Amino acid sequence: MIEAKSISKFFSVINEKGLAEGLTAVLNVSLSIPDGKIVTLLGPSGCGKSTFLEILAGLQAPTDGEVIIDGKRVLEPLPSTRKEMEDYKRRYRFISPLANGVFRDRPKHDIALVFQDYAIFPWMTVLQNINFALTLRSGNGKKKPRRNELNEKARYFLNQVGLGGAEYKYPSQLSGGMRQRLALARALSVEPKIILMDEPFAAVDALTREKLQDDLLRLWEQTRKSSFPVIIVMVTHDVSEAVYLSDEVVVFSPGPGTIRNRIPVDIARPRARTDPGIIDIQDRIFAMFQYDLNQESEYSI
Ligand SMILES: Nc1ncnc2c1ncn2[C@@H]1O[C@H](COP(=O)(O)OP(=O)(O)OP(=O)(O)O)[C@@H](O)[C@H]1O
Numbered sequence: 364m365i366e367a368k369s370i371s372k373f374f375s376v377i378n379e380k381g382l383a384e385g386l387t388a389v390l391n392v393s394l395s396i397p398d399g400k401i402v403t404l405l406g407p408s409g410c411g412k413s414t415f416l417e418i419l420a421g422l423q424a425p426t427d428g429e430v431i432i433d434g435k436r437v438l439e440p441l442p443s444t445r446k447e448m449e450d451y452k453r454r455y456r457f458i459s460p461l462a463n464g465v466f467r468d469r470p471k472h473d474i475a476l477v478f479q480d481y482a483i484f485p486w487m488t489v490l491q492n493i494n495f496a497l498t499l500r501s502g503n504g505k506k507k508p509r510r511n512e513l514n515e516k517a518r519y520f521l522n523q524v525g526l527g528g529a530e531y532k533y534p535s536q537l538s539g540g541m542r543q544r545l546a547l548a549r550a551l552s553v554e555p556k557i558i559l560m561d562e563p564f565a566a567v568d569a570l571t572r573e574k575l576q577d578d579l580l581r582l583w584e585q586t587r588k589s590s591f592p593v594i595i596v597m598v599t600h601d602v603s604e605a606v607y608l609s610d611e612v613v614v615f616s617p618g619p620g621t622i623r624n625r626i627p628v629d630i631a632r633p634r635a636r637t638d639p640g641i642i643d644i645q646d647r648i649f650a651m652f653q654y655d656l657n658q659e660s661e662y663s664i
């Protein structure tokens with residue numbers, strides 16, 4: 364369960380006159396997401412979606428509010444001294460995903476991130492990329508997994524996303540769609556409880572995109588049957604993608620980023636893209652955007 368409580372984020376920026384001024388990227392956003400749900404964040408460019416997602420991930424601190432995951436607070440910025448780290452550990456048991464890489468003592472991999480072209484290491488082969496994630500996950504305290512075990516697990520997840528046979532290629536030898544699959548395989552391989560995705564399929568063609576969406580749904584369905592139903596939070600610009608995938612579409616309004624509307628999609632899976640219910644919800648969202656545009660043009664006259 365993710366609970367974002369009254370999250371706000373302010374930046375100070377320098378305006379064209381060279382003066383500092385405040386910018387509100389996210390304003391008072393509260394959202395709870397139960398286990399095993401897919402929620403998409405939709406909204407115009409610059410409305411604070413990525414900022415909000417990074418706050419959920421603990422990669423940025425909110426200016427105000429807090430994020431609680433399974434009852435534990437997500438903390439950022441990370442402690443920078445040993446003393447702060449000791450205090451931090453005493454007070455909170457949850458360690459943010461960034462800390463997993465930085466502090467070796469208690470890795471916890473509750474969250475996996477799939478950002479556009481996010482941290483796939485170009486100097487490692489496909490197989491090495493997954494193995495690396497798996498090795499980090501196994502962390503201290505546990506028995507180091509054997510190379511064979513790692514390879515077997517990595518291959519399993521590569522097969523799941525249709526990358527079997529590409530193990531020894533380097534990312535630069537893959538197509539955009541294949542790289543996205545690799546990012547997805549890597550996220551899944553650490554068996555996270557939460558996957559946060561920022562426009563993960565933006566760089567691929569329409570057909571590949573639909574295929575990736577279906578792969579994602581299939582893999583997510585598998586986790587729903589397990590004891591760890593995965594939460595997916597995805598930022599997208601694509602209304603049909605949002606409605607097709609989600610249990611709920613959260614529409615942000617343009618600056619300052621607030622929740623404009625929350626639209627539940629109560630349609631049983633597997634869904635058909637042409638399902639009248641899906642089309643109806645898409646139309647409602649488009650109509651909403653159209654309405655906003657018209658309002659804006661009235662103001663500018
Ligand atoms: N580090 C920063 N310093 C100052 N302003 C920032 C910073 N990061 C983001 N912003 C501003 O915050 C606002 C929200 O940015 P954000 O990247 O979250 O938008 P977004 O909804 O993800 O947009 P897009 O759809 O284009 O990716 C923007 O106005 C952006 O310029």
Ligand SMILES: [Mg+2]
Pocket residue numbers: 412413414561
């Ligand atoms: Mg963004």
